[in-house]
Amino acid sequence: MRTIHPIEARSMEILRSRVDLGALPPLTRAVTERVIHASADLEYATDLVADEACLRQGLRALRDGAPIVTDVAMVAAGITARPVICSIGDPAVASDGLTRSAAGIRRSYAKTGPGAVWVVGNAPTALEEIIEYGVAPALVIGLPVGFVGAAESKAALRDSGLPAVSNVSEKGGSAVAAAALNALLYFEEGAPPWSPSPTKEDS
Numbered sequence: 393m394r395t396i397h398p399i400e401a402r403s404m405e406i407l408r409s410r411v412d413l414g415a416l417p418p419l420t421r422a423v424t425e426r427v428i429h430a431s432a433d434l435e436y437a438t439d440l441v442a443d444e445a446c447l448r449q450g451l452r453a454l455r456d457g458a459p460i461v462t463d464v465a466m467v468a469a470g471i472t473a474r475p476v477i478c479s480i481g482d483p484a485v486a487s488d489g490l491t492r493s494a495a496g497i498r499r500s501y502a503k504t505g506p507g508a509v510w511v512v513g514n515a516p517t518a519l520e521e522i523i524e525y526g527v528a529p530a531l532v533i534g535l536p537v538g539f540v541g542a543a544e545s546k547a548a549l550r551d552s553g554l555p556a557v558s559n560v561s562e563k564g565g566s567a568v569a570a571a572a573l574n575a576l577l578y579f580e581e582g583a584p585p586w587s588p589s590p591t592k593e594d595s
């Protein structure tokens with residue numbers, strides 16, 4: 393069981409006093425709350441596009457040991473509970489006219505094959521590559537940020553029919569994408585997300 397710092401538990405109390413997501417299904421709620429927690433941005437309550445069945449498929453894959461792949465090292469740095477593959481820094485990543493982020497996707501797929509959970513928090517071109525390269529993902533968390541191509545790449549992800557979490561606006565980012573993945577890694581069946589850890593006084 394994960395130890396929850398009192399500051400994190402307090403953050404959750406504040407979040408829930410500002411926005412009530414109790415009507416959402418459990419995994420959708422856990423992901424949405426954790427994204428809001430990481431960004432202090434309540435607009436994600438309506439901006440995020442998640443599907444409970446897709447999240448359930450992603451959770452099952454993670455629990456079965458599916459590899460986790462990220463577009464950039466910043467997203468990887470935010471995922472501490474499991475090893476992560478990120479190929480952007482591999483010397484063998486040749487650009488071939490692609491961005492390094494997109495080339496890294498091809499390199500990562502060569503390492504993982506199908507069935508991985510892909511997490512994109514920075515590069516729209518990486519998300520486009522995931523859609524077009526045919527990586528057969530268990531889940532794509534597609535939350536790149538920016539004014540050039542971010543919203544469009546997320547719309548393309550939704551149109552692709554791949555199992556996905558995305559958001560509609562230009563917002564996103566490495567911290568937010570890592571948070572969405574962490575929500576799945578931390579999820580406990582039947583436990584309200586962010587229940588404070590028992591203290592010594594409780595035991």
Ligand SMILES: C/C1=C2N=C(/C=C3N=C(/C(C)=C4\N[C@@](C)([C@@H]5N=C1[C@](C)(CCC(=O)O)[C@H]5CC(=O)O)[C@@](C)(CC(=O)O)[C@@H]4CCC(=O)O)[C@@](C)(CC(=O)O)[C@@H]\3CCC(=O)O)C(C)(C)[C@@H]/2CCC(=O)O
Binds near residue numbers: 466514517537541
């Ligand atoms: C267009 C790019 C954008 N990058 C943004 C924001 C941030 N990027 C940071 C860093 C350190 C990196 N960005 C690269 C991924 C680099 N960024 C790009 C590219 C030029 C193209 C990506 C795309 O359009 O799909 C991309 C270069 C590439 O060849 O892929 C990075 C690889 C650059 C590099 O160092 O070579 C590098 C990531 C390294 C790593 O993690 O391994 C920032 C930290 C820069 C900063 O603000 O100081 C920041 C991180 C934001 C975050 O939350 O992740 C944008 C604004 C997202 C922008 C994409 C869209 C746009 O509107 O321009």
